[in-house]
Amino acid sequence: MENLPQIEDPMKTSVDDLQFFQVIAASETLTEASRRLGCSLPVISKRLSALEKRLDVRLVQRGSRRLVLTSEGTLYAGRLNAILDQLRELEDLVTHGSGELRGSLVVQSTLGLGRAHVAPLLAEFAALHPHLQVVLNTSALPLRSHRQEFDVAVHVGSPPDSSLRMRRLAENRRVPCAAPSYLERRGAPAEVDDLALHDCIVLRENGGDFALWRFGDAGDPRHVHVRGSLSSNDGDIVMGWALEGRGVIMRSEWHVRPYIERGELVRVLPHVSTPAADIYALLSDAGHVPRRVTELIEHLAARMPGRLVRPIGSDAP
Structure with a gap:
């Protein structure tokens, strides 16, 4: 897809132009946009420059490592989303009869x-x-x-x-658990605050305070700051460490249930409720x-x- 479709009248905007810039606006860099559009970076840059020249405005700030839209680019991206939504609605109305x-x-x-x-x-x-x-x-x-x-x-x-x-x-909810080998070596925490004294493996996700583990409910919220030498942004890695007996994890019930049922993990603090996730x-x-x-x-x-x-x-x- 090295050659993007060309419009017949250079003074008119095509649907392809709108879809093209929608991808640009949703990308962190032009390199990412080139991957998503399936063509080379020079083709993307040339197409973007041609669009800006025709509109006689700068849509993207140059010279930045990250793709940053100008105020005109932000306005253009916001309005084109509404236009493409209307086109998709029309397609749905046309195809609804066929199922x-x-x-x-x-x-x-x-x-x-x-x-x-x-x-x-x-x-x-x-x-x-x-x-x-x-x-x-x-x-x-x-x-x-x-x-x-x-x-x-x-x-x-x-x-x-x-x-x-x-x-x-x-x-779903998140629950704390650990491998039997870890609990045999370190003992099981009796209360929430005991987790501060344990090796806890933290999952870094969603940009939040990943070392703050929450318990209780809206009427009785509790939390504890945990510590440990291991952390990762990959849940499978965190799970692997836990199965090796390297610490306590706080993971989604959907993820840990099979391991608990097989006895490979044990839920700790089962008497303490955890917030819904x-x-x-x-x-x-x-x-x-x-x-x-x-x-x-x-x-x-x-x-x-x-x-x-x-x-x-x-x-x-």
């Missing part, structure tokens, strides 16, 4: 949940709707809703942006929601709870 879903779906998820559950569910959905193009992006980075990087984001815990619409897909589908609160998005969310809501209560890797329906 076929068309177009593209971009889904964002955290690494662990994305690999274990979102990816299989998206594969199911794509098989049901062969005319859809489905993209899954997994990341340990915080959700960046302002960049319009997704149609649907699957998020664990309270949504970080109150402007997003949300649909709860499944109940439910799993949500998030989408922008602005504009029309395409039918392909609403049907995907319905599919996730119907299928995910059943997956979370059975062992990872089970083929049971």
Whole structure:
């Protein structure tokens, strides 16, 4: 895709122009945009310069390591999203009679949940709707809703942006646990404050205070600052360390349940409640929601709870 489509009249804006700049605005760098558009950096730069020349405005600040939109670029990106939403709504109205879903779906998820559950569910959905193009992006980075990087984001815990619409897909909470070998060596904590004296393995995610572990509920919140020599932004790495007996972890119930059922991990402080960390589908609160998005969310809501209560890797329906 080295040559992007050209418009016949250089004085008119095409849908391709809008889709092109939508990707630019959602990217951290032009290099990232070139990867997402499937063409080289010089082609991207030339296309962007041609668009700016035709509009007679600067849309992107040059000379910065990160892609920064000008005020005109921010305005252009915001308005074009609304225009593309209207076009997608028209496509939905046209295709609704046939029952076929068309177009593209971009889904964002955290690494662990994305690999274990979102990816299989998206594969199911794509098989049901062969005319859809489905993209899954997994990341340990915080959700960046302002960049319009997704149609649907699957998020664990309270949504970080109150402007997003949300649909709860499944109940979940984070629980502390450790391997039997660690508990034999160090003993089990009796109270929440005892965790401060233990080796705790922390997961760095969502840009929050990852060393602050929360307990209780809204009526009786409790927390403790934990310490330990090991931390990672990858939940599978954290899990591996815990299974080796290297410390206590605080992980989602969906993730640790299979290991607890097999006796490879033991829940600690079982008498202490932990706050909910439910799993949500998030989408922008602005504009029309395409039918392909609403049907995907319905599919996730119907299928995910059943997956979370059975062992990872089970083929049971």
